[in-house]
Amino acid sequence: MASQSVTRQDKRRETTLFVPDLVYFEPGALAYPKGQQIMGWVQSQGIEYRMTTSHNRILDLPGATDTEKYRIAKRTLVVGVRKTLTFDQSKPSAEYAIPIGTGCIGHCHYCYLQTTLGAKPYIRVYVNTDDIWAAAMRYIEERKPEITRFEASCTSDPLSIEHITGSLSELIERMADQPFGKLRFVTKYHHVGPLLPLRHGGRTDVRFSINSDYVIRHFEPATSRFEERIEAARRIAEAGYPLGFIIAPIMWHDGWEDEYEKLIMTLAGALPREASERITFELIQHRFTKTAKAIIEKRYPKSKLEMNIAERKYKWGRWGQGKYVYPDERANRLKEFITGRIGEYFPASRVLYFT
Numbered sequence: 348m349a350s351q352s353v354t355r356q357d358k359r360r361e362t363t364l365f366v367p368d369l370v371y372f373e374p375g376a377l378a379y380p381k382g383q384q385i386m387g388w389v390q391s392q393g394i395e396y397r398m399t400t401s402h403n404r405i406l407d408l409p410g411a412t413d414t415e416k417y418r419i420a421k422r423t424l425v426v427g428v429r430k431t432l433t434f435d436q437s438k439p440s441a442e443y444a445i446p447i448g449t450g451c452i453g454h455c456h457y458c459y460l461q462t463t464l465g466a467k468p469y470i471r472v473y474v475n476t477d478d479i480w481a482a483a484m485r486y487i488e489e490r491k492p493e494i495t496r497f498e499a500s501c502t503s504d505p506l507s508i509e510h511i512t513g514s515l516s517e518l519i520e521r522m523a524d525q526p527f528g529k530l531r532f533v534t535k536y537h538h539v540g541p542l543l544p545l546r547h548g549g550r551t552d553v554r555f556s557i558n559s560d561y562v563i564r565h566f567e568p569a570t571s572r573f574e575e576r577i578e579a580a581r582r583i584a585e586a587g588y589p590l591g592f593i594i595a596p597i598m599w600h601d602g603w604e605d606e607y608e609k610l611i612m613t614l615a616g617a618l619p620r621e622a623s624e625r626i627t628f629e630l631i632q633h634r635f636t637k638t639a640k641a642i643i644e645k646r647y648p649k650s651k652l653e654m655n656i657a658e659r660k661y662k663w664g665r666w667g668q669g670k671y672v673y674p675d676e677r678a679n680r681l682k683e684f685i686t687g688r689i690g691e692y693f694p695a696s697r698v699l700y701f702t
């Protein structure tokens with residue numbers, strides 16, 4: 348967190364690649380080439396490592412209090428073998444979530460992983476990518492000739508750990524040969540270098556998560572700066588990838604109209620004209636559950652994140668616990684305003700959904 352705020356003050360300094368403070372290995376992971384490769388990297392960096400019986404049960408994570416354990420967990424990498432090869436659904440952005448990692452190095456106050464990962468906020472990566480790919484192929488075969496889309500960022504930000512695993516690059520190149528499959532991922536990081544020379548065949552949608560200056564400044568510590576993400580988006584567009592932006596979470600805050608207009612205008616000015624013509628946008632309003640509110644208030648007690656239940660609308664959820672979204676009047680104003688500005692600055696783009 349501290350180094351991130353320094354980064355934000357010095358616009359010229361690049362947000363650095365993530366280097367964990369501590370790494371755990373499942374012994375079985377070392378039987379795979381990727382496990383060996385990660386071990387080699389860990390040793391070359393001089394990072395402390397330990398062995399663990401299961402990537403789902405780290406019992407000796409350092410830290411005296413829950414808050415301290417959480418901070419340390421966010422800088423801890425766990426290398427394991429993925430056993431569950433049934434993929435979760437991932438509507439509306441894709442048919443399935445493809446699991447190459449779980450957990451994220453970012454500290455976005457609003458992130459839903461705070462709730463879904465519960466007491467396991469450390470970053471898990473899986474070395475058996477052949478098995479994961481074989482499972483993806485079974486889903487593709489089942490749905491053929493329908494296209495099956497796989498979302499690689501449901502439970503992590505895969506670009507933030509790509510320099511350690513190489514798993515995203517592997518998926519991108521494999522998907523290049525699948526006429527009935529598509530890969531999608533979204534990121535708040537800018538380290539796209541390894542992806543640029545890959546043979547992607549236009550079958551991977553790269554999306555950048557962007558937001559108003561207010562939201563990025565107050566709620567997204569330990570992620571790449573806005574300017575870095577936009578520059579990365581430009582490079583991705585030049586490399587011929589389908590490019591998109593997710594504006595999420597869209598927040599109602601003082602001056603939101605000016606800020607979101609500025610955001611879309613800045614994007615339009617920064618991207619090559621040809622790219623602007625085939626961009627997609629996904630729009631997601633801010634929401635939270637009661638559980639998330641309690642966790643966020645504990646982990647980020649000084650956060651300015653607005654979570655006033657009295658000013659929200661309750662939306663029933665699929666798994667029993669509903670979410671608090673903006674009341675219809677606010678949600679509609681956000682949707683109409685932002686969709687309108689996108690239409691103005693990116694007339695040939697597509698807004699895939701507002702939710």
Ligand code: SF4
Pocket residue numbers: 451452453454455458459460502503504535570
């Ligand atoms: S970068 Fe994405 S996944 Fe990571 S903490 Fe932020 S919102 Fe969550």
